[in-house]
Amino acid sequence: MSREFVFNDLSTRSIAPTVFEARQRMDKMVQSIAALYDTGSTLFTLGDIYRTILANDYLLSQWFSDRDADRESKAFFGRLSTKTALDAALPEAIQDRFQLSEFHIDGERAPALGLAFLLDGIAVSLPSEDLWRQAEIQLNHLWLDENAEEHRDEVTTLNIAELQQAQIVIDKLHERFLQELHEEPRSLWKRRQECFPHLAFGLDVEDRLCGLENAILPQVISKLMVLDGAVRNWRYEKRPEPQLPEVHPESQSTMQRYGDLRRFRDANGRDELFERHAMVGSQYCIHLRIIHASRQIEVGYIGPHLPISSAPT
Template sequence: MDLEMVLNELSLRSPAYDIPTARQWMSELIQTLREATKSGVQRVLRTSDEINLLILAPDYSIVRWRNDPEVDLEERRFFKTLTQKYPVWTDVAENIKDSFDLSDVFHEDERAKGLGFAFLIDGLAVSFQSESKWNSHHLELKIQRLDEEGELIDEIEEIKHASRVNHLFEHTEWIKQRIETNIKNGLDIWNRREELFPNLSFCECVEEQLQSLNDKHPMLQLVKSRLLKLENYCKNWSDGTFESNSLGKTSQESQITLQNPKYQNERTFLCPDGQDRLFSWHMKLSRWRIYFFPQSPRQKIIIGYIGLHLRTVKYYN
């Protein structure tokens, strides 16, 4: 999926005091959207299906703003092009959420549907400058998921965000990398693996696993972003000790699982050098896992498996 922008509907939870302030908010938002599109972000603003009914100020909705003769005509036209041709995020959010085993997404204990969708598509969240909390280039979300035993757990994630032009400067490298590594599907990841991930090597079995990721698969962007994390880690891996702290939700398999021959076999993969290795390290992507083998002191990483959560002593798939 291309890099798209998603409107944070919570930033209009408290409308402006008057119409001039509402016009200013819209103008600041549009400056941010313009700058983002100049950087290569798609001219798409995903919104809720009530976008035109959102209240900017008392008795002043976005519909009224779009027809306000005191508002710059080019601003109105630009906003219209971003919102009229593309499906609203509510059309697809539930299907994606189901694939991630998500229950809900919160920002500061408030349900955040738009921000949750931005997280799911690895998009850029954008907000009105209505409260000081939105004056940040990152936002922290609480993600509620079902764990391996069906229990609801909370996890913390950060997403890229902008409500001012200067916030975009913090995302320059991310935007560039996100655009340059635009992936069509899982097979595209495989075919471009040497170009995109020169410090990673892939077991042959991964090719077949990646074929399940079509262009609309909800895991495609997350798989790509996690592989890029591993690639970037290798670029900065300066000594022989592998440390997982900077890689997010990464851990080793429990010994009780690894000692079981059945589960051990499921984690043993034939590597590119012809050697069978037992893979314990893995990155967690909701119901999916990426199993990898750090090669120390070579500062390289082997990818052994990308797919649904493998069975464990406690998790039977």
């Protein structure tokens, strides 16, 4: 399941005072999306996004053709925005709930933010006001049930407008996932692409993962979250090597004696060496390999610590 974004049209109510600042706002918003983007992610809008007013006499459509605007930002946002299709793409159940709901913020209607809530997605805002620089936005929700009875409650939707909000949102998603995992521990493998969009997993991982005790799963998730974030940063910062905290290669003696035990099937079924490892607690580990050509980390093994030369088992 890919992440879904909704463009917050309320963030355009305070247009930029200059075209230069409008460009900066777009760059910041695009960077925040890129940090959370997953293959297949969709950006929903409630209107024609190309007619969005960014500054006086400067529409979003003009930003696309602006030679002084950042080319990478335009290319990325162009690919993402071509996937906008509100009525055609929304699940019927979401459409029904959306039509029976009203969302307000500070007395002003906020349908786009409400849609992000209903989709369990992420609102995308221009950093035009302090309000839109918050990672969580409170909404008043008025809705009708199947008996046409009126209900009111307060809800929260996640929101990004600048890169620094991305990590906060990732942490919030992590908290949600941990809660869902507590209720259904075996959902981890099914939701791996949604929760760890920057990681690849070999074919041998599923059976090992499903065989783990429930008590160790939260630690496994935390470690995978760290690895996923490291790959995201690697791709964005374009460093030659990823910054992987607490990930180590095996010793030469271990590889000479037990190297074959660190060979697993990759995502395509090929036999590959997954030498590097990250400890999970004191008795479990994750074995992985770095694929520099595609700036990817692939996980090949999650399970009990494998034998090493200093303490073979």
